[in-house]
Amino acid sequence: MSLLDYSDQYLNKKLSDVTLVIDGTELTAHRSILCERSDYFKAMFSDRFAEGKADRIVLKEASLKYFEVVLKHIYFCNRKNYTVASILPDDFDEVFKVYACAKFYTLDELMQGIISYLEFGGCPTIQMLNNAMAYSIDYLVLEAARKIKYDAHSIVELKIFENLTAQAVEYLLKLKLNTRQSTIFEALVSWMRLNTDKSDLFPKFLKLVDLYILSQEDLEILFKPTKLIDRKICQELINEQAERAKTAIKIVNENVINDPDDLCVLKGIIHFRSLCLDCRSIQFDKDQIIIDLKHQFYLNCLKFEIKQNKMSYTVHASLDSRDWQIIINHSKYDCFGPQVLYFNERPVRFIRINANPDYVFSLKVNIEALYSTEPFEVDPDWALSIPNRNIMPSDIFTTSPIVKICGEKIDQEIRHLIVSTAGPALLLANQYHYISFRLSQPYIIGSMKLQIRHLNSYFVLVSTNLKDWTRVFTEENVEGWRTVTFEKQPVLMIKIVGTKALSPYFRIFGFECPALEVS
Template sequence: MSSSHPYLKISATKAITRPGDIEHLPQLSEQLSALYLNPEYSDVVLLVEDQKLHAHKVILAARSEYFRALLYGGLKESTQNEIVLPDAPLNAFKILLKYIYTGHMFLMTLKEDVILDTLGLAHQYGFEDLELAISDILRQLLALRNVCAILDTARLYGLDKLVTVCHTFLDKHACEILVHDSFLTLSQDALVQLLERDSFFAPEVEIFKGVCNWCKTNEDIEDRVMKCVRLPLMSVADLLSVVRSAGLVKPDALLDAIADRTNSRISNLPHRGILATDINIACPQMGSKVIAGELPEFLLDGDNYSYDMDKGYTRHAINLPGDEGIIIKLGVPSIINHIRMLLWDRDIRSYSYYVEVSMEQKDWVRVVDYSQYCCRSWQYLYFDTRVVHYIRIVGTHNTVNKVFHLVTFECMYKQNIPKMANDIIVPNQNVATVEQNAVVIEGVSRARNALLNGDTKQYDWDSGYTCHQLGSGAILIQLSQPYVLSSLRLLLWDCDDRSYSYYIESSVNIWEWEMVVDNTRESCKSWQVIKFPPRPVVFIRIVGTHNTANEVFHCVHFECPSCEDVNTPQSCSVTIAGSSRARNVDVPMTQEEPTETASEAEEIVDAPTNLNHL
């Protein structure tokens, strides 16, 4: 029912019965329902398949814009007492007419062809809410015997959500539908759209046989359907024995397919695979297994908590001749664009690695290359969507020893992916947090995570900040993986009127540093917003050079990218916000020093532990 009909707009506000109100809605509904097909008071007869159906113009017009235009829009039908509806199926129209009078329709006991006819009438007469409701019911009724008819109907009426549901169902039952009788009833356009999907996964020779059967009962105009069969995915033996004998493929096309099969890189062929959105397919339940790497039983068990120095991870030796890395074989070729994996992180070590994928373990394609970056803990990796059967993770560096340790591995297809630049995430929210596995690896604080815990209110003279002695050391933050950053924000300790000078550098490997901002000649207070040209970043080093009050540099909060939307002039790389702000801190009238010095506070970096045997 069209929501634009001036008489059909219903307030979304629930009716409120006040004291003294009288409400007899059930009686009204019952009495209106009694007018269905009742010749009493009828002023129009609808002729459907030569059967006369008595109706009432005002009710039809109030319920449907189509009938309002037909009966009161100045057309010739406006003056007729009998109107022929030539294209309406009788059974479906009577069901719709009863819905017009009662607002109720029960479809579960009806035959599927009647339901589809009713859907068509709902679309024709502008009952949009009913159209969506019938679509929802059809989703529940999907089966091999009816999915093709429902798909064609959904495409005809532009019901995109129902089309998507049908495609997903057909993807899951590709092999069964290819040999089902209903497959032969698909329209050419619907079949072309289906076969063009990478997720319609079945052996290509079976797809070819199904298309051959379809061509026997349907006309393949301009060979549009046959062109959707991916001949290079078939073996040369199948091309010569099955395809050639069918006589439906031109000899030149057959020779081209054989040439592509034998000469092209396997990774460049138009593979098909299953598509499971937001579902981890690297698990034993999906048939996946680890086929290379030591201690393979731990990687796919889903346990990312119970691991220590001796167990709970899969490993391989770095740079050992003949070592292939860690290889996962998925249960079936699958469409993925996202990997989530956990590097062993019980200390502050870092790893470097790369990830490759393959279909047949012969032609490997590198989709992630973090061999030049220091990474730790959870890794969130995104790459171009592709069909994958094998995944290989190869460690290239470990800051502690020569072994690469992987605790957990997951892969899937994500419909929504973050912005990327050269295969590195460009974050739109703060990634320097404990939740994102960032750590402070150098600096002094009473609480290990004070700098990254997001608390910008609860700090005072004794706690809530991280510091270092001027002229010695720095505050060093490590992100879990490289991110492309172009801004950061920090809060300098500001419980009095002191000012600081400092500079900030960034690195991807901790030995090569690039200046982010040099404020060594500036007097800086409170919030600092720094913007700079985009670059990959793993490490951020903040070095204080001056404090007007003492010999310690104090920083309360750090984030990257900056979460504050600041209008910064193009010529200015640093925006300093004012220090006046609401804070639950009582500032003493006298000028006190922070009681904590860099030598008195707790060191963030723990004493090194001998983990070389890990």
């Protein structure tokens, strides 16, 4: 496409070779410019159509008001400092009509400019959704729905549904709005009372709300002050949903939350700072995050990542968001980073995570809920996972999100200064007098392996709170791969203290926890 500025030719009769007639108004134009900017006119002025040689063409499909904007863009688009916004009407409804006109005459550049203007130019979300659906602008439909979805807790107070078209209401009901079903139901009933002429749609729309988990008190707004639907029809919908909900779905080794954008957060504040997943987070709302999976699934594993340095928490599961059962209790442990939680298989629809109320916590949005065919065994007394494979990073000498290592890393070893052999100067200069491994979450541990060289003596301590330590193992004058065994117990941190070596330093060249083969 040419970069020439044709603004001086706009409605200029000089050199004009065609007249466009719309609603009885004549607009002078230039074939070459129209063909250059629009494939529609390029085809019209070809030899295949009668208009190709006509001097006067009536455009019956166009509205003068909106075609004038399109024509102005054709002539002004390469003018210095030109913006699409400068030619658009003030009314957003009319801007959408300009878009429809631009689409008809195949002006892709103008269409894209209008979409950007509507997205960033302050178009109200409801107005955007209604019009975007009417004119099939998929991008704006998704953008408007995203805004409503993540602020869905306010749909009743802001009367979002009351101003929506029936088409837009149905679209939103099919989404995973981030609010309780009772709130969605209340918003829908408000819309129904304002649109009684569309009563034939009421049963169809009510099917999209999970009536079976609503209380009788919630349901009564359907019938008072006036009845919107027959009670018998409503009860049939409830019975149908309740029967269907009895069957939980089992999807093996796959996250039932298909995409972070599909995550339905009933309680919690979602922050979107960018498209990067690592920059998105869910902040706890009054110490809770509640997630609705929208269906019942058989689950035995939950994965999420804590953004803060430490957080203690509990996890609860429910089928109806009223009766909750605790499935994970980490309330006594300071956890961090990625959490991989196993529990006994059970049907789950709602997941609630409770955190320490004294602090503000958040999780990354890449939450996973699944049925694993290779779960860790769960200790019945402590309700903690018993790992059956190494939970240490494959390379303990690199930074890992699942374990924090304290010790001096040099080449392929981790070392600490042995206090008994160090002089005062060394003790002051070196902060490491032990090697420690802090796990991101508690496990039931009863063994580990470490690789040392030459003759060394050491002892091992474990802790669950980083304050109280229990010595569980001691060895003297040993070398090679050493297997450490002790009574299985909850472990959050492991501390290895060397007491003797051939040099002032105690060194580890490999570490495994738990020991995969206990000698």
